[in-house]
Amino acid sequence: MLPVAPPPIAANELRPGRFWYAVAAVTAVALIALGVIGGVSRFNDVTDAVDTGRSFSDGETVSIRLGPESDRTIWIKDQGPSDSQKCSITGPGDPGLDSPAIDFFLTRDATWNPLYDIHVKRSGTYELTCSSDGPSEYAVGDHGGIVTFLGGAVLAIVLSVLGVGIAAVIVLVTAIRRRAHRKRLLAERRDAGAQPGPTPAVPAPAPADGEHHPTV
The missing domain is CATH 2.60.120 (Jelly Rolls)
Structure with a gap:
């Protein structure tokens, strides 16, 4: 008899949770936005310095x-x-x-x-x-003036790169850990499905007609 395949693993069973992908996206967007706002502010300041x-x-x-x-x-x-x-x-x-x-x-x-x-x-x-x-x-x-603006522009670039880098690390670590957790769950369920169950009891055959068993 072929072994029974383990039931599929739902995505919400895996850890760490998928909300870490959202954390990565929010972190990237926030730092990039902060860098852009700072750069634009510096540019507006320098034009009227x-x-x-x-x-x-x-x-x-x-x-x-x-x-x-x-x-x-x-x-x-x-x-x-x-x-x-x-x-x-x-x-x-x-x-x-x-x-x-x-x-x-x-x-x-x-x-x-x-x-x-x-x-x-x-x-x-x-x-x-x-x-x-x-x-x-x-x-x-x-x-x-211009030197101050360039310093602010460098900071804006650094913030944007930092945001993308942090987000990439969070996504990578989350994906690796979820994949490892999935493998671990599959192995556990495969092992559980491979274990033999209890042997069912076989009933004794009924006596034939005219046959009497001695009574003790």
Whole structure:
């Protein structure tokens, strides 16, 4: 007699559960979306990093509204920072100017470089004045420019690659473990089906007509 085939194994019997595939998909989508949002945000920031429409020249005084949370920088056009350029800031509290990080900002006809980072402790209106040995043009903008944008773009790429990598690992590990579990269940059920059952009792033959068995 051929052995009876074990019953099929339903997908929901296998462990780990299939919801881990959903976890992998959600992880990948979340990290990719986070990277894209961060990259787009950085791009929008860099396109308006410097307010070139309100530039000012040597000796001019401009007023600007600032607060402790303001991240603002004085930028100079077509020339890197040097000892010949000086700026000053006056206003409430004790405002200050610090050396900026290396960065740059490009327009259609000029390159802008950060000259000073502005730091204030109180909200209010501040006045800025800059001067140099030669004619220079200045503008106020954000701390970050192209270099900051590139750093954000790299981070966005890293997040996207990380999301795909984590998802791939989760899917691979889940598939391998489910396959191993399936093999284990099949082996257990095959072994259970191969074991012989109890031998059925055979009844004694009925006595023939006229035949009497001795009674004890």
